[in-house]
Amino acid sequence: MGMKDNGEFIDMRVDLAGMELRNPVILSSGTWGYGVEAPDIIEQVDSSRLGGIALKGIFYEPRCGNPTPRLAETSGGLLNAIGLEGVGVKAMAEEVLPCLHPRKTRIFVNICGTSREEYARITGELVQKAWDLFDVIEVNISCPNLDCGGMEFGTDPKSAAEVAGAVRKAAEGKPVFVKLAPLVTDISSIALAVAETGAEGLSLVNTYPAMLIDLDRRKPVLAKNFGGLSGPAIKPMALRAVCLVRKALKTHALSTAIIGMGGISSGRDALEFLVAGADAISLGTINFVNPLAYEKILSAMEEIMRDRFAQTGNPEDLRVRFWSGTLTLN
Amino acid sequence: MLNEPPPQSPARIETVRVTRVETDGRFTRLSFHAPEQAKRALAGQFFQVTCHPADEIDSFHTIPLSPLLNRPFSINRWIEDGFSILFEMVGPGTRRLGASKQGDRITVLGPLGQGLAEIPPHVQHLVLIAGGIGVAAFTAFAQLAQQRGVACSLYYGVNRGTDLALRNPRRKGYQSRLLDEFDSLGCRCALSSMLDGSFFPGTVVDLLERDRQENCVPFGDPVEGILMIGCGPWAMINALAKWAMPYQIPCFLLIEEMMGCGLGICRSCVVPGYDIREDGTKTPRNIAVCREGPLIAAERIDWEKKWE
Numbered sequence: 162m163g164m165k166d167n168g169e170f171i172d173m174r175v176d177l178a179g180m181e182l183r184n185p186v187i188l189s190s191g192t193w194g195y196g197v198e199a200p201d202i203i204e205q206v207d208s209s210r211l212g213g214i215a216l217k218g219i220f221y222e223p224r225c226g227n228p229t230p231r232l233a234e235t236s237g238g239l240l241n242a243i244g245l246e247g248v249g250v251k252a253m254a255e256e257v258l259p260c261l262h263p264r265k266t267r268i269f270v271n272i273c274g275t276s277r278e279e280y281a282r283i284t285g286e287l288v289q290k291a292w293d294l295f296d297v298i299e300v301n302i303s304c305p306n307l308d309c310g311g312m313e314f315g316t317d318p319k320s321a322a323e324v325a326g327a328v329r330k331a332a333e334g335k336p337v338f339v340k341l342a343p344l345v346t347d348i349s350s351i352a353l354a355v356a357e358t359g360a361e362g363l364s365l366v367n368t369y370p371a372m373l374i375d376l377d378r379r380k381p382v383l384a385k386n387f388g389g390l391s392g393p394a395i396k397p398m399a400l401r402a403v404c405l406v407r408k409a410l411k412t413h414a415l416s417t418a419i420i421g422m423g424g425i426s427s428g429r430d431a432l433e434f435l436v437a438g439a440d441a442i443s444l445g446t447i448n449f450v451n452p453l454a455y456e457k458i459l460s461a462m463e464e465i466m467r468d469r470f471a472q473t474g475n476p477e478d479l480r481v482r483f484w485s486g487t488l489t490l491n
Numbered sequence: 492m493l494n495e496p497p498p499q500s501p502a503r504i505e506t507v508r509v510t511r512v513e514t515d516g517r518f519t520r521l522s523f524h525a526p527e528q529a530k531r532a533l534a535g536q537f538f539q540v541t542c543h544p545a546d547e548i549d550s551f552h553t554i555p556l557s558p559l560l561n562r563p564f565s566i567n568r569w570i571e572d573g574f575s576i577l578f579e580m581v582g583p584g585t586r587r588l589g590a591s592k593q594g595d596r597i598t599v600l601g602p603l604g605q606g607l608a609e610i611p612p613h614v615q616h617l618v619l620i621a622g623g624i625g626v627a628a629f630t631a632f633a634q635l636a637q638q639r640g641v642a643c644s645l646y647y648g649v650n651r652g653t654d655l656a657l658r659n660p661r662r663k664g665y666q667s668r669l670l671d672e673f674d675s676l677g678c679r680c681a682l683s684s685m686l687d688g689s690f691f692p693g694t695v696v697d698l699l700e701r702d703r704q705e706n707c708v709p710f711g712d713p714v715e716g717i718l719m720i721g722c723g724p725w726a727m728i729n730a731l732a733k734w735a736m737p738y739q740i741p742c743f744l745l746i747e748e749m750m751g752c753g754l755g756i757c758r759s760c761v762v763p764g765y766d767i768r769e770d771g772t773k774t775p776r777n778i779a780v781c782r783e784g785p786l787i788a789a790e791r792i793d794w795e796k797k798w799e
């Protein structure tokens with residue numbers, strides 16, 4: 162609960178698939194590493210002001226990722242093709258997660274695989290070795306930067322549901338969130354297929370497949386030719402995805418949780434995602450502009466909520482969970 | 492990721508004031524009132540600098556969208572109440588920064604990466620080798636050498652005579668404010684120009700080789716007591732590393748890679764390299780330039796893989 166204001170408390174707590182989060186602000190996978198890389202900056206992170214952190218994605222084995230350049234900037238965004246350089250499940254369970262403990266925030270472990278079995282195997286190992294050390298398994302079936310695995314599972318409802326089902330079975334009750342690819346024919350049908358497996362939540366969205374060209378060299382800027390676009394440039398598209406999926410879930414009487422993300426860089430952006438139907442929001446690219454952006458965005462959200470309350474006098478405006486899904490479509 | 496050395500000095504995000512702008516239309520130097528940051532910074536470390544004045548960010552934290560990312564710049568030199576950065580205006584970010592005015596408030600994150608904490612005791616001569624704007628990082632090294640009473644030389648290679656940074660054609664001496672500064676720090680300067688006859692005709696590595704052959708200072712026979720630090724385009728630092736190897740001159744490089752976060756988080760700035768144990772065995776792994784560099788021993792880089 163937050164600051165006292167005109168005799169009213171501002172309440173940033175949200176319920177995400179039955180878990181209470183201190184506030185709806187999460188840090189996105191791949192944009193805050195394993196939460197251990199920059200100890201001097203982490204020291205400045207007040208984890209009691211953070212709803213959660215999604216760790217950089219892992220495969221079963223460690224990986225060294227793609228060749229460079231892996232990152233390039235474009236108007237209002239960036240393209241990345243990191244290629245999931247990561248430590249693998251063993252180091253995740255034995256080194257990273259114990260390092261993050263004790264913690265005051267929710268930990269999402271983000272996983273990726275080249276087969277349904279790999280996804281299940283990573284999950285099984287995490288559950289077995291590190292049950293107490295994390296809160297959510299986030300299943301990345303939407304990474305655009307891999308030669309095999311990742312997005313191939315996220316573009317078809319049937320294979321998305323198969324992966325989700327396999328992970329759910331291996332997760333033994335740990336909440337499972339499935340992270341969807343946005344550039345698909347019909348994101349709602351994939352979301353529904355995943356939700357029907359009983360997955361607790363959806364992370365919407367991953368990056369949009371894209372490219373940049375170096376005109377002088379007539380070559381792609383990124384070493385892997387294509388990458389994933391993130392940042393403010395994708396915000397309107399990501400908002401639409403959240404809105405469509407929430408609508409579809411409602412129609413099917415499903416209350417699957419949604420974490421909204423894609424280009425959020427201000428308090429306004431964050432609240433727009435909630436209104437569109439997200440239960441929590443996640444910050445990605447903006448962390449590169451300012452690794453402590455979450456603080457400013459959270460404060461800005463609170464300021465907007467107070468302003469709104471001052472106008473309406475409605476105490477629900479001071480409780481962020483009541484902002485979720487309040488959009489009325491024309 | 493998990494086996495990187497701890498940060499040499501704690502990084503902070505702070506907004507600092509521009510106290511002085513110097514420019515020749517192509518290269519710009521900004522000086523910041525930043526006593527705390529300057530005290531923490533080491534030669535070779537860098538700052539992630541926001542390209543827009545801080546006052547353009549409103550209370551809803553709506554940020555200017557282009558250029559979005561911060562830009563990395565080496566600390567150029569220490570000044571009385573802070574530090575300077577020196578850059579070439581090559582694209583939108585550096586042009587925007589180059590338009591800064593005295594009094595603007597700019598947000599900087601740093602100091603970041605690994606720099607030179609101390610000149611090792613056996614070193615009698617610090618030799619700095621710059622290609623183009625790579626020279627930007629070196630005034631701080633010359634300041635350190637002067638403080639420690641260690642001799643210092645700068646080898647500075649450009650394409651043409653007009654490519655010297657912070658030129659002032661009306662000035663006597665080097666016709667470059669930057670080089671006059673090296674001079675007054677007691678740092679000997681040797682220049683090469685590849686494409687015109689302004690200075691030694693050839694690359695900066697050709698110039699090093701000539702000086703070695705002629706046993707010019709700093710090269711005695713045998714070559715010893717030298718620490719070389721190079722900064723410039725990849726082809727140049729590669730040539731330098733190759734040149735230094737047979738003479739067994741310790742050679743460090745200041746490496747530049749495209750950066751996202753500057754904190755070791757995004758893994759965009761990696762170069763293929765090795766961990767080298769005391770017995771000489773090498774274990775290959777990606778080195779994040781922003782965390783383990785920019786200052787990296789030349790032998791830690793896997794040059795073959797880098798050029799693949």
Ligand SMILES: Cc1cc2nc3c(=O)[nH]c(=O)nc-3n(C[C@H](O)[C@H](O)[C@H](O)COP(=O)(O)OP(=O)(O)OC[C@H]3O[C@@H](n4cnc5c(N)ncnc54)[C@H](O)[C@@H]3O)c2cc1C
Nearest residue numbers: 562563564565577578579582583584585627747748749750
């Ligand atoms: C650790 C480090 C220290 C640096 N110190 C200095 C310095 O002291 N002075 C200076 O002038 N420049 C320095 N650079 C390079 C500087 O960061 C880039 O020139 C700058 O980011 C370009 O931004 P821009 O928007 O003007 O141009 P852009 O349009 O973004 O880029 C112009 C050109 O610069 C290249 N470039 C972009 N970002 C980088 C980068 N991070 N590293 C290398 N090349 C890049 C691009 O590939 C392109 O060819 C440093 C880079 C690093 C990694």
Ligand SMILES: Cc1cc2nc3c(=O)[nH]c(=O)nc-3n(C[C@H](O)[C@H](O)[C@H](O)COP(=O)(O)O)c2cc1C
Nearest residue numbers: 189190191218241301366367391392423424445446
């Ligand atoms: C450099 C980088 C690395 C990323 N790595 C991952 C990852 O490992 N797993 C994952 O599910 N998403 C990854 N993402 C996607 C983000 O988590 C997020 O979904 C996306 O960037 C959209 O949000 P944004 O616009 O706020 O950045 C990565 C994004 C970036 C920019």
Ligand code: FES
Nearest residue numbers: 752753755758781
């Ligand atoms: S710039 Fe992000 S890891 Fe180096």
